[in-house]
Amino acid sequence: MSKLKPYYIYIIGILILALSIVISITYGVKSVGLSDVVDAILNRNIDAYNVSVVQARIPRTLFGLVAGASLSISGVLMQSVTRNPIADPSILGVNTGASLFIVFGIAFFNIQSKLSYVGLAFVGGMITAILVYKLASSGYSGPTPIKLAIAGAATSIALSSIINIILMPNSNVMTTYRFWQIGSIGGASYEDILLIMPITIASIIVSLLLSENLNILLLSDEAAISLGLNLNRTRLIAAFCGVFLCATTTALAGPISFVGLMVPHFIRLVIGSNHIHLIICSGLYGSSILILSDVLGRILGRPGELESGIMTALIGAPVFVFIIRKAKVQSL
Amino acid sequence: MNIRKRNQIYVLKIALLFAMVIGLCFLTLSYGETNNLIMQFRIPRTTAALLCGIAFGMAGNVFQSLLNNPLASPDIIGVSSGSTAAAVYCILFMNLNRNLVSIIATLAGIFIAALIYRISYLNKFSSNRLILVGIGFQAFFSALINWMIMKAAEYDVPTAMRWMNGNLNGIVTDSLPFLGLVVFICFITIIALNHGMQSLLIGEQTAIIHGVNVNLTRTLLIICSVILIAFATAVSGPISSIAFLSGPIAGKLCGRNHSNIISSGLVGAILVLSGDFTGQYLLFTRYPVGVVTGILGAPYLIYLLISQNKKGKL
Incomplete structure (x- = not known):
């Protein structure tokens, strides 16, 4: 497949992102016109109903933007660090690890502030990611996709049963957690x-600065070392950034799966594996996809809404299956 | 050791397992504060635990044997969550009665199993690809189940949790005879197919040489185990790890010479009964059985993973 010029991809990406932001702000159970949006941004006419609807939708859209970009870039980083096409925050168990630590914090230390959510999510996510990676790389052939996926699934099952044990006696925590x-x-x-x-x-x-090193990392350990790359440092920094990006999102939004898996995969098909383009484009398109799936959730879930975490799983799981069918990965 | 002696030991082990099941049944029936509730609550509960345990245990073992991989149990590769999703939909949104729900859940489970098999079949069958595809399906259906629970059960968290973990509280007596009948029929069918299954365990070629109708045997076995899973799920919810744990435990206890149909069923029953007992009486809070067995399953899963990696099987 001939790779398109990154230039076009950027422009299309920015257009799609702008379009999805507009759709996300104007469309919903209550549709509003563009004039209301202008009013809301300029802080005019605040008493009007439509304007307050828009003002409620703006933070949501902004957060979707940040979260989508974070999750996709985190996916890119994890896929490069593990050199594995199906690595993703949810596959690596980062989401469940973050959940466990947050539940632990809510149940035993009664944490309230968002900052401590983020901190706990980061610690939990990091520990779990390392655990899953170590589990998957035991044995001779290193962390192959299948080993990584199964190690992630197994660890997630294990951690969710611990979460259940903590939750069951505390019904108030359970209600918070369920949502x-x-x-x-x-x-x-x-x-x-x-x-x-x-x-x-x-x-x-940091990950953009690291992109040159990540390109080299993709070759092979030997080639990277002979090109003078500090392998472990690169991996460690990239993994830190990846977990930071997805842990912050997970702490505030809950586990949103599969965005980090599907976006980089498709971007790579179109644009190749040059990390500087890969990271920026994944960010752009990841934001659009998360915002659009949120909108789709609002449309499908009428009169309420369908949470974006569910939407991305419903869209992403078939994509995952598709990638596995396509994958000419060894041992499949 | 000659074959006859080995068979005697096998029968002895089965008898021991059976005695354990009976003992646990009596224990769960007799233990507790008041005794006048036995008929009303404990007999249905114990019967349900027994039947569901047998069903999950046998079905899991059949899947693991046929796919020749201990990780390929129906609760990991998405078959269970497929029928759970169907059951949750029928119960929460259509208010169907339990037996109809079981039938629909069964059909859904068979359909999902076929779909997973079909999708993972590229040129030739690969059990690794099947597991990965199954994990994808699992994620998809968990999202669906989560969504339905969010929509329907804001007033009723316990029901919701039942569909996430498996729970024996509030078993309805009238669903039990039907479940018993189904378990019995499937048990007979699987036993009748025992010969074919054992040849399949050695390899497809061997099975063909032995005169086994491979496709028919495989299809029948899969259908039987999906039926077992679906009916048990409709009664108790998907009790975690039972299907996954019973086969390997039975294999460790009774050796790999047999297809371990009976022993895995009995081990399943033991796990559910003891898990339920532990959850009810031995812990500081009353936990549903699925949570207890989930904790049991987790370390084993990780152990299995490490040992399989060491052997280079994956």
Whole structure:
């Protein structure tokens, strides 16, 4: 397949993103016109009903933007670090690990602040990612896709039963958790976005700076070492960024699966594996996909809404199956 | 050791397992604060635990044997969650009665099993690909189940949790005779197919040489086990890890010479009964059986993973 010029992909990506932002703000159970949107942004005419609808939708859309970009870039990083096409925050068990730590925090330490959510999610996600990766790389052939997927699934099952044990006696925690674990970008506020913005932007910049090294990492360990790359440091920094990106999102929105799996996969098909383009484009298209699946959830789930975590799983799981069918990976 | 002696030991082990099941039944029936509730609550509960355990255990073992992979149990490759999704839909949104729900869940399970098989079949069959495709399906159906529970059961968290873990609270007596009948019929069928299954365990070529109708045997066995899973799920919810654990435990206890149909069923029953007992009386809070067995299954899953990796099987 001939690779398109990144230039076009960027433009199309920005157009799609702009379009999905507009759709997300204007479309929903209550559709509003563009004039209301302008009013809301300029803070005019605040008492009108339509304007307040728009103002409620703006943080949600912004958060979708940040979350989608974070998850997709996190997927890119994990796939490169593990050199494995099906690595993804949810496959690697990062989501479940983050959930476990957050549930632990809510149940035993009564944590409230969003910042401690983010911190716990990061620690839990990191530990689980390392555990799953170590599990998958035991044995001779290293972390093949199938070993990684099964190690992730197994660890997730194990951790969810621990979550259940903690939750069962605490019905109030259970209610909170039940809604959180579905994964939704609906509940975000401006403070949440401001809280995760610095971490997200820093991680994205670091991963962009790292992209040259990630390109080399894709060759093979031997080639990378002989080109003078510090393998472990590159892997570690990339993994840190990846887990940071998805843990922040998971802490605030709950586990949103499969975005990190499908977006980089398709971007790679179109644009090749040059990381600098791959990371930026995955960010662009990931945001659009998460925002659009949120909109789709609002359409399908009428009169309420269908949480975006469910939507991405419903769309992403068939994509996962498709990738496996396509994959000419060894041992499949 | 000659064959006769080995068979005697096997029968002895089966008898021991059976005695354990009976003992556990009596224990769950007699233990507790008041005794006048036995007829009303404990007999249905114990019967349900027994039947569901047997059903999950046998079905899991059939799947693992046919696909020749201990990871290929129906609760990992998405067959169970497929029928659970169908059952949840029927119960929460259509208010059908339990028996009809079981039948629909069965059909859904068979359909999903066929679909997973069909999708993972490219040029030739690969059990690794089947497991990966199954994990994808599993994720898909969990999302569906989550969604339905979110929509329907805001007032009723226990029902919701039953469909996530498996739970024996509030078993309805009238669903049990039907389940018993189904378990019995499937048991007879699987026993009748025992010869074919054992040849298939050695390999497809061997089975053909032995005069086994491979496709028919395989299809019948899969259908039987999906029926077992679906009917048991409709009664108790998907009790985690039973289908996955029973086969390997039975294999460790009774050796791999036999297809372990009876022993895996009995081990399943033991697991459910003891899990339920532990959940009810031995812990500080009352946990549903699925949570207890889930904790049991997790370390084993990870152990299995490591040992399979070491052997280079994956």
